[in-house]
Amino acid sequence: MNRKLLGTSPEGMDIYSYAIGTEALHGEFMNYGAICLKLVKHFNDAENKAVDIMLGFDELSDYFDNDPCFGAIVGRCANRIGGAHFSLEGKTYELAKNDNGMNNLHSGPDAYFKRIWEVKDVTDTSITFALDSPDGDQGFPHALHMEVKYTITEKSMIIDYSAKADGKTVWNPTFHGYFNLDGSANVLEHELSIHSDKITYADEKSIPDGSFRDISKTPFDFHEPMPFGKHIEDDYDELKFAGGYDHNFVLKNTDDLLSKEYSLTASDDSDSLNVYEACTLYSASRKVTVYTDLPGIQIYTGNYIQNGVKGKYGEIYNRRKGVAMESQYFPNAINIPGFDQPVIDERKTYRHRTVYEIGEK
Numbered sequence: 001m002n003r004k005l006l007g008t009s010p011e012g013m014d015i016y017s018y019a020i021g022t023e024a025l026h027g028e029f030m031n032y033g034a035i036c037l038k039l040v041k042h043f044n045d046a047e048n049k050a051v052d053i054m055l056g057f058d059e060l061s062d063y064f065d066n067d068p069c070f071g072a073i074v075g076r077c078a079n080r081i082g083g084a085h086f087s088l089e090g091k092t093y094e095l096a097k098n099d100n101g102m103n104n105l106h107s108g109p110d111a112y113f114k115r116i117w118e119v120k121d122v123t124d125t126s127i128t129f130a131l132d133s134p135d136g137d138q139g140f141p142h143a144l145h146m147e148v149k150y151t152i153t154e155k156s157m158i159i160d161y162s163a164k165a166d167g168k169t170v171w172n173p174t175f176h177g178y179f180n181l182d183g184s185a186n187v188l189e190h191e192l193s194i195h196s197d198k199i200t201y202a203d204e205k206s207i208p209d210g211s212f213r214d215i216s217k218t219p220f221d222f223h224e225p226m227p228f229g230k231h232i233e234d235d236y237d238e239l240k241f242a243g244g245y246d247h248n249f250v251l252k253n254t255d256d257l258l259s260k261e262y263s264l265t266a267s268d269d270s271d272s273l274n275v276y277e278a279c280t281l282y283s284a285s286r287k288v289t290v291y292t293d294l295p296g297i298q299i300y301t302g303n304y305i306q307n308g309v310k311g312k313y314g315e316i317y318n319r320r321k322g323v324a325m326e327s328q329y330f331p332n333a334i335n336i337p338g339f340d341q342p343v344i345d346e347r348k349t350y351r352h353r354t355v356y357e358i359g360e361k
């Protein structure tokens with residue numbers, strides 16, 4: 001483990017980076033936002049070199065805005081909440097309308113990824129960040145203690161989320177890192193395969209209404225590996241609404257996809273956790289396979305990355321430079337009773353796990 005002082009936050013608090021990992025795979029994370037700054041894999045393909053596959057910034061100050069959410073941990077509730085309000089236990093809660101002037105996105109502008117997190121524990125291969133969110137924070141009820149643990153192995157970045165609240169509240173965390181496996185100008189030639197038969201239908205403001213759409217023989221048919229660029233500009237309503245792929249896929253999470261390697265046994269205060277293979281992203285010779293216990297995954301091809309963003313290593317990022325694969329409860333689930341609910345009760349510890357396994361194709 002290597003710790004380095006990067007600078008100070010807008011509030012004058014020290015920001016440190018922490019480098020952890022192995023020779024084959026290592027990452028760099030900071031206590032500002034629990035953000036993943038780098039994820040560097042030594043590939044044993046024809047190029048045989050170490051490659052940083054995570055988008056981000058060179059300048060610390062750029063993370064203070066970070067509109068694309070590069071490398072971010074999102075909470076309390078990832079993705080969109082329609083109308084920027086919800087009801088829980090008979091009470092309605094109003095949230096910031098920071099998406100299209102009417103909806104809530106990633107819990108609002110006072111984001112978890114713009115706060116200093118406590119470094120609770122750090123080793124050569126893992127780091128645990130903790131954040132206390134008070135009652136009423138971002139408009140959500142009850143105090144929440146949340147932890148995020150990154151573990152780096154020879155082949156995987158494992159993200160363990162845990163939370164405990166003093167009353168019933170919403171909790172739907174995700175990792176908003178963008179992947180580009182080969183340094184290409186965009187990810188249109190990257191391919192995706194996904195264990196899903198349907199997406200949650202979303203309207204022109206990307207808000208699900210509770211219905212589903214079968215993806216077979218549509219531009220969303222990733223049953224077999226398909227490049228994003230093949231259909232991304234098709235005249236298809238869901239693609240036109242979002243300017244490309246920015247959609248929640250309903251994961252199968254069936255027994256044949258269960259990962260014994262990544263599943264978790266019960267602990268003293270939390271249940272066991274079954275983790276399933278969700279999807280795989282491919283470049284010409286590399287791949288990232290995602291595993292999760294969560295019911296959905298948002299595939300987002302960076303449609304709203306502004307052209308000319310100053311990224312890492314002096315590179316200029318343009319639209320669709322990277323793809324985010326965000327494990328989650330379904331968008332707007334808190335307002336749709338038929339969806340699995342992102343709600344936790346008091347005292348008990350809740351856990352989620354998402355794994356990004358990186359290797360050669």
